[in-house]
Structure formats: C-alpha cells, structure tokens
Amino acid sequence: MPTFEYAPAPESRAVVDIPDSYRLWIGGEWVEGRGTPFPTINPATEETLSTVAEATAEDVDAAVRAARTAYTRIWSRMSGTDRGKYLFRIARIMQERARELAVLETLDNGKPIKETRDFDVPTAAAHFFYHAGWADKLEYAGLGSSPRPHGVVGQIIPWNFPLLMLAWKIAPALACGNTVVLKPAETTPLAALLFADICQQADLPPGVVNLVTGAGATGQAIVDHPGIDKIAFTGSTAVGKMIARSIAGSDKHATLELGGKAANVVFDDAPLDQAIEGIVGGIFFNQGQVCCAGSRVLAQENIVDDVVDRLKRRLETLRLGDPLDKNTDVGAINSERQLARITELSAVGEAEGAVRWDTGCPLPKNGFWFRPTLFTEVSQSHRIAQEEIFGPVLSVLTFRTPGEAVAKANNTPYGLSAGVWTEKGSRILWMADQLKAGVVWANTFNQFDPTSPFGGYKESGYGREGGRHGLAAYVRKGTQQ
Amino acid sequence: MRKTYKLFIGGAFPRSESGRSYEVYAAAGRSGKRAFLANAAKASRKDARNAVVAARKAVGGWAGATAYNRGQVLYRVAEVMESRRDQLVAEVRTAEGLSPARAGAVVDAAIDRWVWYAGWSDKIAQITGNLNPVAGPYFNISAPEPTGVVAVLAPQDSSLLGLVSVVAPVIVTGNACVVVSSESMPLPAITLAECLATSDVPGGVVNILTGDAAEMAPWLASHLDVNGIDLTGAADLDWAAFEAAAADNLKRVRRPGPEDLAAAPELTRMTAWLETKTVWHPKGR
Numbered sequence: 001m002p003t004f005e006y007a008p009a010p011e012s013r014a015v016v017d018i019p020d021s022y023r024l025w026i027g028g029e030w031v032e033g034r035g036t037p038f039p040t041i042n043p044a045t046e047e048t049l050s051t052v053a054e055a056t057a058e059d060v061d062a063a064v065r066a067a068r069t070a071y072t073r074i075w076s077r078m079s080g081t082d083r084g085k086y087l088f089r090i091a092r093i094m095q096e097r098a099r100e101l102a103v104l105e106t107l108d109n110g111k112p113i114k115e116t117r118d119f120d121v122p123t124a125a126a127h128f129f130y131h132a133g134w135a136d137k138l139e140y141a142g143l144g145s146s147p148r149p150h151g152v153v154g155q156i157i158p159w160n161f162p163l164l165m166l167a168w169k170i171a172p173a174l175a176c177g178n179t180v181v182l183k184p185a186e187t188t189p190l191a192a193l194l195f196a197d198i199c200q201q202a203d204l205p206p207g208v209v210n211l212v213t214g215a216g217a218t219g220q221a222i223v224d225h226p227g228i229d230k231i232a233f234t235g236s237t238a239v240g241k242m243i244a245r246s247i248a249g250s251d252k253h254a255t256l257e258l259g260g261k262a263a264n265v266v267f268d269d270a271p272l273d274q275a276i277e278g279i280v281g282g283i284f285f286n287q288g289q290v291c292c293a294g295s296r297v298l299a300q301e302n303i304v305d306d307v308v309d310r311l312k313r314r315l316e317t318l319r320l321g322d323p324l325d326k327n328t329d330v331g332a333i334n335s336e337r338q339l340a341r342i343t344e345l346s347a348v349g350e351a352e353g354a355v356r357w358d359t360g361c362p363l364p365k366n367g368f369w370f371r372p373t374l375f376t377e378v379s380q381s382h383r384i385a386q387e388e389i390f391g392p393v394l395s396v397l398t399f400r401t402p403g404e405a406v407a408k409a410n411n412t413p414y415g416l417s418a419g420v421w422t423e424k425g426s427r428i429l430w431m432a433d434q435l436k437a438g439v440v441w442a443n444t445f446n447q448f449d450p451t452s453p454f455g456g457y458k459e460s461g462y463g464r465e466g467g468r469h470g471l472a473a474y475v476r477k478g479t480q481q
Numbered sequence: 482m483r484k485t486y487k488l489f490i491g492g493a494f495p496r497s498e499s500g501r502s503y504e505v506y507a508a509a510g511r512s513g514k515r516a517f518l519a520n521a522a523k524a525s526r527k528d529a530r531n532a533v534v535a536a537r538k539a540v541g542g543w544a545g546a547t548a549y550n551r552g553q554v555l556y557r558v559a560e561v562m563e564s565r566r567d568q569l570v571a572e573v574r575t576a577e578g579l580s581p582a583r584a585g586a587v588v589d590a591a592i593d594r595w596v597w598y599a600g601w602s603d604k605i606a607q608i609t610g611n612l613n614p615v616a617g618p619y620f621n622i623s624a625p626e627p628t629g630v631v632a633v634l635a636p637q638d639s640s641l642l643g644l645v646s647v648v649a650p651v652i653v654t655g656n657a658c659v660v661v662s663s664e665s666m667p668l669p670a671i672t673l674a675e676c677l678a679t680s681d682v683p684g685g686v687v688n689i690l691t692g693d694a695a696e697m698a699p700w701l702a703s704h705l706d707v708n709g710i711d712l713t714g715a716a717d718l719d720w721a722a723f724e725a726a727a728a729d730n731l732k733r734v735r736r737p738g739p740e741d742l743a744a745a746p747e748l749t750r751m752t753a754w755l756e757t758k759t760v761w762h763p764k765g766r
Contacts, residue, residue: 142608451548
C-alpha cells in the first residue's frame with residue numbers, strides 16, 4: 001500500500017502567550033494559592049509550559065464564598081435574558097479566539113491540532129451558544145413551572161477534553177442560574193485559565209465563575225465543602241464512587257459522567273469501509289483517551305478476519321507525531337502516569353493470551369507516546385475487555401447472533417456508549433433497545449452536539465449533559481417556590 | 482443627505498416595479514403638525530408576487546440549514562440591530578411619537594425578542610417533538626418541519642417591535658416570509674431589512690414590502706405558492722375575506738387578535754408555521 005510523504009505543516013505557537021505562572025481565579029481576581037505551585041507540561045515534548053497555583057481547602061473555601069456572594073447578590077437576581085447575553089458573549093469570544101484556544105489546548109493536552117481546531121473549540125463554543133438560548137426559556141424545558149437553580153455548583157473536570165468539558169459544565173450551570181467553582185485537571189489547567197480571561201472580556205460579574213487549580217486534594221475539598229449545593233464530575237468511575245460516598249446523607253446533588261468500555265458491534269451486512277473509519281475514529285480519536293471510546297470491536301464471526309485486515313491496513317496510515325502538525329492523526333498521551341497505565345494494561349493483555357499487534361511506527365524521543373495497538377483473540381474475561389484502558393488500544397472480539405452481540409456488548413460494569421454497524425434499519429433499532437448504554441451510535445461513532453444528551457447507564461455514572469435533559473442537572477426538582 | 486427607502490426582495494432593494502411611492506410622515510408633534518419624512522416605495526401586486534418567488538427560491542436552503550446555523554445567523558441580526566440602535570431608536574421615536582427613553586425601550590425589547598427567537602432554533606424541536614410509544618415493534622418519532630412560504634401582515638401600530646414579533650418566529654424554524662410592513666410607519670422596517678441584508682440571512686428568506694396592506698393582502702391570501710398567512714396586522718381590514726381566499730390551497734392562517742407586544746411571546750407564533758412529521762420504522766433483529 002502506498003504511503004504518502006508529508007512535509008511538516010506545524011501550526012504556529014505565536015498566537016498564544018503563556019505566562020510563567022498562574023494564580024487562582026476567585027471572585028473576578030487572580031489570587032495567590034496557598035498550596036505548592038506545580039508545573040504543567042507539554043506531553044509531546046515534556047517542556048514545562050507554566051507553573052500553576054495549588055488551591056488548598058482554604059482557597060476552595062474562598063472560591064465557594066465568592067460564588068455564593070455572586071449567586072445571592074447578582075446571578076440569582078438577574079433575568080434569564082441577561083444571563084443569556086453573557087453566555088452568548090462568551091460563545092462569541094470563544095469563536096473569535098478559536099485559534100488561540102486550539103493551539104493552547106494542543107500544547108497542554110498533547111492532542112492533535114486537527115482535533116482541537118475542528119472539534120474541541122467549535123463544539124465548546126456551540127455549547128455556550130446553545131445554553132445561552134436556554135437561559136430565558138427554562139420554563140419551557142419540562143422541568144416544572146418555575147425551575148430554580150441549586151446555588152453554588154462544584155465542578156471537577158478531566159484532562160481529556162479540558163476546554164470542552166469546561167463548556168459542558170459551565171454553560172448549563174450558568175444558564176440555569178447557578179454560580180460555579182470549577183477545578184480543571186492538574187495536567188491540563190491552561191484552557192480553563194484562559195477561559196478566565198474570556199470571562200473578563202465578556203464582563204461576566206465577579207464570582208460567577210471561579211477557577212481553582214490543583215489535584216485530587218483540591219477536588220476533595222470542593223466535594224466536602226458544605227457551601228457547595230451540587231457536584232458535577234467527569235472522570236474515572238473510581239473517583240465517581242468516592243464522590244457518591246462522600247455526599248451520601250447530605251443535601252448535595254451530583255451528576256457523574258464516568259468511564260466506559262464501549263463496543264462497536266459490526267454485523268456482516270455492515271458497510272465495511274464506513275465501519276472501519278468509524279471504529280478507527282472511535283478508538284484512536286484523542287489517542288483513545290475518551291470515556292465513550294469504542295475500545296471493543298464485536299465483529300460477526302464470519303467477517304472478523306476481513307475486519308481485522310482492514311483495520312490493520314487503515315491503522316498503518318495513521319500519522320503519529322507532533323500534535324501541532326496539521327497532518328497529525330495521533331498525538332501524545334496526556335501524562336507519564338497515563339502512559340504507564342496503558343503500557344501496563346497492554347502487557348496484561350498479552351500475558352492473558354490475547355494477540356498484540358501495533359503499527360510499529362517510529363515514536364518521538366521526548367514526550368509520552370503509544371502506538372495504535374490492536375488485540376485479537378480477546379475473550380470476555382480478559383482485563384483488556386473489561387477495564388477502561390483510556391488509550392489507543394482496541395480489543396477485537398466476535399459474536400454469531402444478534403442476541404450474543406447484545407449479551408457481550410452489555411457485559412461490562414459500564415454503559416456509556418455503543419456502536420452498531422449494519423445496513424438493516426430494524427436491527428439498528430432493536431439493538432438500540434437492547435444495549436444498556438446512554439448513547440447509541442448507528443453507522444457512525446463519537447458524534448456530539450450541544451442539543452444531544454450525553455451520559456451513562458450503570459457504572460458510567462448518572463445524569464445527562466447536553467440537550468433539554470442536561471438542564472435537569474442544574475435545577476432543583478419540584479415546582480414549589 | 483436623505484435616504485431613499487425601497488423594498489427588500491430576494492436580498493436586493495428594488496423600487497416598486499410600479500414606480501409608485503407614497504409620502505411618509507412623522508407622528509404628530511406638539512403643534513399637531515406632521516413632518517414629512519420620505520417617499521416610501523408603494524409595493525404592487527407584482528412586487529408581492531416577485532417576493533413570493535424569491536421566498537420560494539430561498540426556503541429550501543434556509544430550511545435545510547442546520548438549526549445551529551440558523552440560530553447563529555439570527556443572533557447576528559440582533560448584533561447588527563444593536564450596532565444600529567441609535568438609528569432604530571430615532572426612527573421608531575419619529576414614527577411612533579415616543580419619548581427618547583420609551584423609543585429606546587421599544588428597540589431594546591425588539592432586539593431582546595430577536596435574541597429570544599434566535600435561541601429557539603435548536604430547541605423548538607426538543608419541545609414540540611417526541612417519541613411516541615406505539616403498541617408494536619416500531620420506532621415512532623414526531624418532529625416539526627417548517628411549513629414553507631408564509632405571508633405576514635405586520636402590525637400597523639408598532640413599527641419595529643411589532644414587525645420583529647411577527648417575522649422572527651416565522652423564519653427561525655426555517656420558513657421564508659413575505660411581510661407587509663406597517664403602512665404609515667414603514668421606515669424602521671426598511672432599516673431592519675438593512676440589518677438582515679448585512680447579517681448572513683440568505684436573500685429571499687425575509688422579503689419586506691411597504692405600502693397598502695389592503696391592496697396586497699388579497700393577492701398574498703389567494704397566492705397558490707404561499708403556504709401560510711399571518712393576519713395579525715389585518716384587524717382593521719376585511720380579514721375574513723383573506724381567510725376565505727386562503728382556503729383555496731388550505732393555507733395555515735393566524736387570525737388577528739388582541740396583541741400585547743410587551744408580554745412574553747407565545748410559542749404559537751412559531752408552531753403556527755410548523756408541520757409535524759411522524760416517522761415509523763420497524764424494530765427487529
């Protein structure tokens with residue numbers, strides 16, 4: 001198969017200006033953190049990008065108080081129309097500063113510029129735009145006659161889509177009239193810190209959005225703070241369970257968007273070219289560091305060899321390397337820790353008897369990299385078929401009948417997403433009924449839209465984000481005033 | 482320099498093909514005198530028919546655009562209205578004889594209303610559509626689609642807020658419209674047309690005619706390529722005759738009624754121009 005040579009086409013870094021250090025964004029001001037500042041690095045080069053403050057419990061308390069003041073004095077008294085105007089403005093500024101956001105996100109996260117430019121940033125802006133429109137229409141959303149905000153919302157987001165997850169969290173919270181204390185992930189804080197600047201440009205009242213950086217301890221301080229009315233968390237199932245335990249018996253509400261182990265079910269009548277593209281995108285998008293990644297392929301037994309051959313051929317054309325290069329398909333793994341986990345689980349896959357194959361492509365010297373990897377001969381009990389790897393590793397399993405496909409697809413503790421590939425419409429809809437997953441993609445995968453609810457069944461968490469249903473997470477139940 | 486006020490058809494600003502115009506005066510001042518403002522184009526039956534052709538040509542692309550795209554385009558209209566706020570306030574004030582503060586409030590309300598409707602573009606289907614739990618192995622979903630070309634008789638006594646209140650709900654869902662502005666107060670309508678023309682709204686989605694509503698309405702009501710007619714501005718005309726004429730091709734009709742433009746709008750201004758499409762599909766392995 002011919003491979004094409006590409007000249008490097010790097011996106012310029014000149015559009016972003018990263019200060020040497022960042023403080024916390026509390027009450028509309030940059031304030032010193034009381035913890036130990038920590039570096040954030042470019043995972044593609046291991047170069048330190050900046051140093052970020054660590055928020056202690058005391059800092060979190062200051063942020064919660066600022067959010068409470070903004071809620072009581074300003075945000076809860078403002079009309080939905082006016083709240084919407086701020087959100088529209090934020091959406092517009094994100095569109096205006098799209099290139100800057102995309103480059104910064106790629107530097108801090110390691111994902112290809114192609115993805116930040118064409119997916120993360122525009123989708124994040126769209127999320128603000130969509131929710132801006134809801135701010136003055138909440139009474140139509142089927143949430144009761146006078147939906148009320150919770151108050152102060154604590155939000156903890158992961159490192160895989162730093163800006164997009166921020167948008168998923170902040171846009172609906174603000175639209176519904178809440179104020180926010182948000183903690184970005186410790187390895188990817190820069191997009192959120194730039195977002196503070198966007199809030200300033202939008203003249204967002206001080207304290208409506210507060211940003212505290214730090215790791216697990218900072219997150220725990222948010223969860224434990226008595227002034228927080230609601231927790232919204234996206235991240236691992238293990239941490240999600242800890243949060244659910246922490247708030248047990250309290251008045252706090254939570255929505256949890258956790259891990260997944262999605263199956264792409266490929267029937268023998270599937271449009272195979274399309275299915276291969278969907279499977280590859282489903283697991284190698286963002287280096288597989290996606291909670292809804294299609295990390296398992298369930299191929300009908302009579303086509304599995306063909307599917308695997310085609311997958312290998314397609315994977316060999318993926319370009320791994322400099323995330324800022326516009327031709328790059330596969331970027332860097334976000335952190336050394338994550339790379340270690342992917343490496344370890346892949347070794348377990350081999351040890352348990354699955355057959356490992358990877359593209360053999362050269363890896364850059366510095367940074368954290370993992371080749372697109374395929375496992376065949378995988379059985380359901382293998383850890384690589386049960387546990388979320390969160391990396392560019394695909395496990396191929398087989399099935400004979402639709403019933404067996406459903407049983408295997410559902411056979412994990414997770415239930416976030418699933419894919420179905422078949423030309424038969426009735427089968428798509430039957431499968432969609434049987435699959436225990438919050439999102440089912442048919443003849444496509446990894447589609448996201450602000451209007452479309454996203455979230456999981458079972459141990460993938462509870463609550464939905466996006467769409468009319470996503471609003472429910474940010475208003476109190478009941479209609480009593 | 483005084484501006485020439487013309488019609489707005491298919492994204493262009495033509496004079497009336499009839500060559501006719503009529504004099505537009507300001508609201509009466511304290512002395513009772515009404516100052517001359519402009520000669521506005523007096524649209525003819527032929528202009529109305531040209532506008533319908535333009536609307537029909539535009540509606541496919543507009544209805545086929547994503548709701549997100551339509552929402553952004555309409556939000557842009559509000560941004561441009563905001564940038565022309567001073568001009569709109571001056572024109573509304575002159576036309577309606579309002580105090581500067583009152584005229585400002587009316588223009589702000591018109592801009593807010595435009596934003597309110599822009600936000601509905603990607604939400605109205607989530608409110609009006611639903612999955613139907615039919616008693617059988619079928620997937621069954623109902624969702625709205627735009628009706629098509631809608632003729633609109635805008636309120637006679639509210640030059641901008643009234644106009645926005647009847648135009649925005651028609652087009653946000655993907656319809657195209659031919660709107661007859663207030664006869665005596667047409668100038669804010671033409672300024673709105675200029676906002677539309679500089680806002681990425683495709684030509685022909687909104688067509689604005691100035692002139693005598695009583696003259697044009699019968700032709701729009703009986704036009705077989707018009708799918709709906711909003712008679713809001715026809716309260717003082719023989720609107721029953723228009724409704725009867727509209728029956729020839731079963732146009733959707735919104736009758737004139739008491740209008741409180743200051744109040745929050747009702748969804749019916751949008752749903753009046755929506756069809757419900759229900760799709761069945763079998764389920765089975």
